[in-house]
Amino acid sequence: MPVQPTPGTPPQATSRQQADSAQRVELGATIRRLRKERGLTLVQLAQRSDLSHPFLSQLERGLTHPSMPSLHRIARALGTTQQALLASAVRADPDVTRQAIRVVRCGEGLGVPNVGGMARMLGSPQLGVHPVEYRGAQTDFGDYFDHPGDEFLYVVDGEVEVDLLTADGRVVHQLAAGDSLSYLGGTPHRWRALGDSDRFRLLAVQNATDPLTGTAEPHG
Known part of the structure; x- marks a missing residue:
């Protein structure tokens, strides 16, 4: 769901909120894809990562913010790294070009x-x-x-x-x-x-x- 700008919010801030929301959705989609490729249910991933089933469900739908410690648990359960998971979310960033040139301004980035x-x-x-x-x-x-x-x-x-x-x-x-x-x-x-x-x-x-x-x- 697109982020609805708050009245009076500067356009630049709204753009960053939308980018953050899109990257959270992409991050959740990556976790869901990896989980399914490994033949794991949400319950099994919750058990392996020692995180709650409802939290993982919201995370896969891009509805919540994970923390670095929780991403580390998820990454270990999926056989990858938290940094790789975060990098995968950048695919939703329109500034990532086909030449893989990425400029991140102060305050930007997931x-x-x-x-x-x-x-x-x-x-x-x-x-x-x-x-x-x-x-x-x-x-x-x-x-x-x-x-x-x-x-x-x-x-x-x-x-x-x-x-x-x-x-x-x-x-x-x-x-x-x-x-x-x-x-x-x-x-x-x-x-x-x-x-x-x-x-x-x-x-x-x-x-x-x-x-x-x-x-x-x-x-x-």
């Missing part, structure tokens, strides 16, 4: 709630990387995340502590604005903001993965 802040997908499904901007973060460590694609982190503002579980054991790095960190796909990782969490701004760039197989895609 925003997804994250613990302590927001995440914003900046890439597209045609590209070999999935860049995600994180604004705000929790000040306590949460659960570990892992995915098949290698990942690069760049701290734009604030300070962050990144906790990695490597083959040599647990490694913790403290990063400030201008610092970066890279690690192999499959490395369990988590991060937390140090100091003022509102200043926290991080760019995470992950190798694109095939939403069907979860394997790294070669560059075109």
Whole structure:
């Protein structure tokens, strides 16, 4: 259902609301398609992801906003990554051209709630990387995340502590604005903001993965 503009809403804001709504619908359609291709019912996906059946039903219809943690659970249950799911939603963006050129202005891009802040997908499904901007973060460590694609982190503002579980054991790095960190796909990782969490701004760039197989895609 198209977003109805609120009286007095600037045209630019209305356009962004419509794009966000279209991308949520596309995201839900991708999750539904992958679920059916894997022969799963909504109930089975709910059990595998530890999420409620009604929530998943609304998500597949584009009627609710998922969070990054819930997308991670869904992605693991479907054998893909949360970034791949987010990138698939960009297909609904009319600015994605056949040449796979994508310009994302400040405030644009599908925003997804994250613990302590927001995440914003900046890439597209045609590209070999999935860049995600994180604004705000929790000040306590949460659960570990892992995915098949290698990942690069760049701290734009604030300070962050990144906790990695490597083959040599647990490694913790403290990063400030201008610092970066890279690690192999499959490395369990988590991060937390140090100091003022509102200043926290991080760019995470992950190798694109095939939403069907979860394997790294070669560059075109």
